[in-house]
Structure formats: structure tokens, C-alpha cells
Amino acid sequence: MDMKMVAKEDIEEGQDLTPPLSPLSYSLQNSFLSSADLSAAFRLLSLFQSPPSTCPQPRLFGLLTNRDKLLSSEEPDVLLKIRDGARELAKARGNFSDDVILEEALLCLVMTNAVDVQDKSGRSLGIAVYDKEFSWINHSCSPNACYRFLLFETNNTPALHYQPKMRIVPHGKIDVCSSSELAQGCERDDGPRIVVRSIKRIKKGEEVTVAYTDLLQPKEMRQAELWSKYQFVCCCRRCTASLPTYVDQLLEEISVSNMEFMNLSSDDNLLMDEADKKLNDYMDEAVTEYLSADDPESCCKKLENLLTQGLQVEKLESKAGNSQLNFRLHPLNRLSLNAYTTLASAYKVWSIDLLTLCSDTDGHHWEAFNMSRSSVAYSLLLAGATDHLFRSESSLIASAANFWANAGESLLTLARSSAWNLIVKSGLSASKFSLQKSKCCNCSLIDRLEVDSFIRQAQSAGLKNISNELLDCISNLTGKVWSSLIHGCLHLQVIKDPINFSWIDKSTNVSDFRTHSNKSCWTAEIISRKKSERYTNEERVNIFLLGVHCLFYGGHLASICYGEYSHLASHLQNVLYDEDNSIH
Numbered sequence: 106m107d108m109k110m111v112a113k114e115d116i117e118e119g120q121d122l123t124p125p126l127s128p129l130s131y132s133l134q135n136s137f138l139s140s141a142d143l144s145a146a147f148r149l150l151s152l153f154q155s156p157p158s159t160c161p162q163p164r165l166f167g168l169l170t171n172r173d174k175l176l177s178s179e180e181p182d183v184l185l186k187i188r189d190g191a192r193e194l195a196k197a198r199g200n201f202s203d204d205v206i207l208e209e210a211l212l213c214l215v216m217t218n219a220v221d222v223q224d225k226s227g228r229s230l231g232i233a234v235y236d237k238e239f240s241w242i243n244h245s246c247s248p249n250a251c252y253r254f255l256l257f258e259t260n261n262t263p264a265l266h267y268q269p270k271m272r273i274v275p276h277g278k279i280d281v282c283s284s285s286e287l288a289q290g291c292e293r294d295d296g297p298r299i300v301v302r303s304i305k306r307i308k309k310g311e312e313v314t315v316a317y318t319d320l321l322q323p324k325e326m327r328q329a330e331l332w333s334k335y336q337f338v339c340c341c342r343r344c345t346a347s348l349p350t351y352v353d354q355l356l357e358e359i360s361v362s363n364m365e366f367m368n369l370s371s372d373d374n375l376l377m378d379e380a381d382k383k384l385n386d387y388m389d390e391a392v393t394e395y396l397s398a399d400d401p402e403s404c405c406k407k408l409e410n411l412l413t414q415g416l417q418v419e420k421l422e423s424k425a426g427n428s429q430l431n432f433r434l435h436p437l438n439r440l441s442l443n444a445y446t447t448l449a450s451a452y453k454v455w456s457i458d459l460l461t462l463c464s465d466t467d468g469h470h471w472e473a474f475n476m477s478r479s480s481v482a483y484s485l486l487l488a489g490a491t492d493h494l495f496r497s498e499s500s501l502i503a504s505a506a507n508f509w510a511n512a513g514e515s516l517l518t519l520a521r522s523s524a525w526n527l528i529v530k531s532g533l534s535a536s537k538f539s540l541q542k543s544k545c546c547n548c549s550l551i552d553r554l555e556v557d558s559f560i561r562q563a564q565s566a567g568l569k570n571i572s573n574e575l576l577d578c579i580s581n582l583t584g585k586v587w588s589s590l591i592h593g594c595l596h597l598q599v600i601k602d603p604i605n606f607s608w609i610d611k612s613t614n615v616s617d618f619r620t621h622s623n624k625s626c627w628t629a630e631i632i633s634r635k636k637s638e639r640y641t642n643e644e645r646v647n648i649f650l651l652g653v654h655c656l657f658y659g660g661h662l663a664s665i666c667y668g669e670y671s672h673l674a675s676h677l678q679n680v681l682y683d684e685d686n687s688i689h
């Protein structure tokens with residue numbers, strides 16, 4: 106029977122479910138074997154009291170190997186990886202026979218159970234395999250828990266002063282008592298430790314699940330990834346819903362802008378698939394080109410062209426000849442979200458390039474300042490769009506936390522930029538933009554909360570409504586600055602409101618978004634009026650306050666999924682206090 110982990114007791118959201126767990130095996134950089142999987146499998150060998158001579162069991166150390174399943178895979182890459190890897194592993198331990206069953210099983214165990222170890226900025230460092238308390242946790246596309254790594258913390262780190270107890274227990278029965286396989290006295294106190302944490306309320310006896318894949322992908326992509334990596338079909342609530350969930354629908358929504366002239370036919374699904382592939386390829390090409398050729402300008406143009414104009418795909422018709430269909434991405438389609446991420450980065454790089462490569466003239470400073478504003482606008486849009494999805498799918502909390510934190514940080518950097526002095530006569534000095542000197546006229550949160558204990562206070566029961574209060578202010582302040590942030594950026598000008606997506610009516614077909622977005626309240630009139638206006642100190646103060654609220658909100662969400670002493674929470678506090686954090 107399959108194993109799973111369940112809650113021992115009722116658990117609130119934002120609580121550690123396990124103490125820090127050490128890995129059974131791990132492989133960070135510089136492995137002497139060619140891949141991290143091999144290296145981790147090799148380390149597992151040393152854990153055997155005496156390696157079994159043959160290995161018919163479906164589990165080793167109590168962990169599922171999935172050997173039979175993976176070896177009957179139709180994916181040639183998976184088979185090749187196991188076959189070649191097992192031979193290499195056998196050679197490395199001096200086994201020159203043809204019997205590599207144990208090596209195959211170990212490699213399959215690693216492929217089934219290993220997790221990607223990431224550093225604070227989300228960069229992959231390698232992989233680790235944990236014991237049963239972690240490895241028996243199944244996947245869900247709407248999980249109720251997440252995990253974080255403790256990479257360089259010692260037992261004196263504040264985060265570890267208290268030791269959370271084990272609040273989850275195994276459920277299921279396995280035949281082999283595999284703890285006997287482990288070598289005696291096998292110390293496992295090195296390597297990246299992992300802590301599991303609740304992101305939703307979990308009832309006693311309820312299964313605890315985590316995500317094995319990126320949850321900001323539509324169902325087909327998640328399923329394809331889970332299949333190719335683990336060879337299982339996910340049967341979680343989000344995947345088995347009779348109709349695609351609201352979030353999945355949005356993440357894959359594309360529409361045909363000139364469809365009213367066409368007759369729908371059974372070929373249209375094929376055409377949609379073709380369009381989806383073409384849109385993907387276009388995005389990939391633009392991003393790869395940006396990363397390899399370091400050409401942010403061309404990348405921004407290509408992506409904004411895609412977002413604004415859509416993509417033409419030819420439809421073959423029997424009688425009337427061929428016609429061009431115009432496919433448009435929904436603003437919350439996963440490709441749009443990827444485009445916002447890239448655009449936020451590309452505009453920032455473009456702005457820095459302009460300042461470093463060009464002569465020191467006001468014109469270039471002004472242009473660079475505009476690029477920074479576009480970068481900020483895209484990070485705000487990304488945060489708002491993800492937040493809209495998070496409200497329907499609360500397991501997206503980690504993405505929302507990170508995007509709000511990024512948006513807040515870039516807003517603060519913009520507000521503290523000395524470039525304002527070129528634009529605003531009798532401008533404010535950057536030192537004005539500190540928390541001590543700021544007041545929000547809407548909410549009292551900034552006054553009420555001490556920044557350095559904000560995360561802890563926000564966790565307390567008295568601040569349950571903090572999200573709504575912060576979001577109200579974010580929405581309000583965005584209304585005051587959005588038209589100046591999007592100035593000059595054609596695509597952003599059709600986005601009605603980057604925070605409040607309620608114009609996407611849940612009860613109607615989401616394909617109607619084009620009609621709604623055309624009725625943008627940020628009308629051309631407002632935009633052109635802004636063009637002629639000079640920027641004001643008031644605008645700068647509002648950008649600063651908006652940044653502070655985004656950081657508080659991101660910090661609040663981060664404390665739920667990463668804990669109050671997490672790297673993100675402390676990073677956010679540094680950003681809030683860093684009054685010299687300015688661009689030029």
C-alpha cells in the first residue's frame with residue numbers, strides 16, 4: 106500500500122510541521138560522479154548495513170523506488186538515464202558484473218524521492234533525499250504544506266532556538282521493516298536540513314501534501330511534468346475537478362480576436378494547440394535571445410508586441426481559402442505572467458545599460474528613469490495578477506509572497522532614486538523616504554507596527570485582517586500612481602487596474618476579457634493628460650508608500666509560508682530600513 110503522511114492534530118496555517126530534518130543523502134555542487142542523481146545514489150550505498158545481494162523489494166530504507174514503473178517507461182531519456190547511470194554507479198563501487206539491479210533501484214529511489222535544494226534566491230544548488238518523515242509526503246497541485254531549507258544555520262541561529270515537534274505521522278502499511286537496512290551509528294547531521302510548514306489549516310487525520318511541480322502552470326503542463334519526472338498521473342482535487350478550476354482556466358486562456366468571422370469546427374482544438382505551441386515558442390525565443398544576446402531592448406519590443414498584438418496563425422479552409430487568425434493571450438495566462446517577469450527584469454537592465462553606456466546627459470537619465478518605471482509597473486502587475494490567482498488557489502501563497510516582495514522592493518528603489526531631482530523642481534531629499542517619516546492616511550498599520558517585529562505581530566491573532574487592510578491601501582495607492590508608471594508603455598496602457606481584476610467576472614466566460622479590457626478606466630484621456638503633467642513630490646511619496654505596503658504584505662505572506670525568521674522576512678526588513686537604497 107502507498108504511504109502518506111497525515112496531521113497528528115488540528116493545525117493552523119503558517120506552522121512548522123516537522124523539526125529540521127537532515128538528509129539521508131545529498132549532492133550539492135562539485136560531485137565527482139557526472140550527475141547529482143548518481144552522486145546521491147552513491148552516498149545512499151554507504152548507508153546500508155550490508156547491501157542486499159539482490160533487490161526485489163519495491164522499497165529501500167522504506168522509500169519507494171518505483172523501479173518497475175520507471176524501467177517500463179516509454180520515455181527513452183528516463184530509461185537511458187537509469188541504464189547508463191546504474192552501470193556507472195556499479196563501476197564506482199567496484200561492481201563489474203552485469204547485475205546492476207541494486208544500482209538501478211537506488212537511482213530510481215533518488216529520482217522518485219529527491220528534492221531540488223535551493224538557496225535563498227531560489228537558485229538550484231543540487232538535490233537531497235530525506236528519510237520517510239519527508240519522503241512519504243505525497244504531491245498535490247493544491248497542497249496544504251510547503252518546505253524550506255536551512256542551509257547554513259547552526260543551532261544558535263534564532264530560527265532554531267525552538268525545536269518544533271513532529272506534527273505529522275505516517276499512514277499506510279509497508280511490509281519491509283526497512284530501518285534495519287540502515288547502518289548502525291550512521292550520523293546524518295550534515296547537509297541541507299528541511300522543515301515542512303502548513304500553508305492552510307489542516308485537520309487532524311487529514312493528508313499533508315506538498316507540491317512537486319510549479320503550481321503556476323495549467324493542468325496539462327503540470328501533468329506532463331509529473332509524468333516525465335515521476336511517471337505518475339496526479340489525482341489531486343485540482344486535477345480531477347470535473348471542469349478546469351478557475352485558476353487553471355485563466356492560466357491557459359487564449360482567445361481568437363477575429364473568431365466572430367469564422368465558423369467553429371472540430372479542427373479548432375487542433376488549431377488552438379498549434380497556437381499555444383507557437384505562442385510558447387515565440388516567448389521562449391524572445392527570452393533565450395535576451396539571456397544569450399543580452400539585448401533587453403529587442404526582448405521588450407518582442408514581448409510587448411506579443412502581449413499587445415497577439416500572434417497570427419494560418420487556418421486552412423476548404424472552400425474560402427486560407428485565413429489568418431489572431432490569437433491573444435489572456436492577461437493572466439501563464440505566458441503573460443512569464444512575460445511580465447521578463448519585462449520587469451529587461452526594463453531594469455535596459456535602464457542600467459543606458460546609464461552606464463551613454464554619456465551623462467539629462468536625456469539619458471530621463472530615458473533610464475522611464476525604463477525603471479516600466480520595470481516597476483510590470484513587477485506590480487505581476488504581483489497583482491498572481492494575487493488574483495492566489496485568492497482562488499491559496500496554495501499559490503509562496504509565489505504571491507515573492508512577487509509582492511519584488512514589487513515592493515522595486516517601488517522603494519524607484520522612490521528613493523535621485524533621478525527625481527532632474528524631474529521635480531525643489532524635489533525631496535532621498536532621506537525623506539524612510540519609514541519613520543512616512544504616514545499612510547488610509548491605514549494605521551505603518552504607525553501601529555514596529556517594522557522589526559512586524560512579521561511576528563502580523564502572525565498574531567489580532568491582525569487576522571491584515572491582508573485585506575493592506576490590499577485596500579495597495580489598491581488605493583496604485584490608483585494614484587499607475588497612470589504615471591505606465592506612461593509611454595503601450596501594452597500597460599490597456600491594463601485597467603493591475604491589482605483589482607474583478608473585471609474578470611467569474612460567472613462569465615473568461616474569454617470575454619478583451620471586451621472588458623477595452624473599457625479600461627485608465628483611458629487614453631487620462632494617459633495623455635499625464636503626459637503633459639510634471640511629476641510631483643506627491644507622486645513620489647505615493648510610490649514610496651505603495652512600496653512599503655507591498656513589502657509589508659509580501660512579508661506577511663512570506664511569514665506564513667517560510668516562517669517569521671525566514672530569509673525573505675529579514676531581507677524585507679533590510680530593504681525597509683535601507684534608506685540609501687537608491688538607483689543613481
Ligand SMILES: C[S@@+](CC[C@H](N)C(=O)[O-])C[C@H]1O[C@@H](n2cnc3c(N)ncnc32)[C@H](O)[C@@H]1O
Pocket residue numbers: 106107108109168169171217218240241242243244245335336337338339340341
Ligand atoms: C516521494 S514518494 C511519496 C510517498 C509514496 N506515496 C510512498 O508510498 O512512499 C513519490 C511517489 O508517490 C506517488 N505519488 C505522490 N503523489 C501522488 C499523487 N498526487 N498522485 C499519484 N501518485 C502520487 C508517486 O508514485 C510518486 O512517484
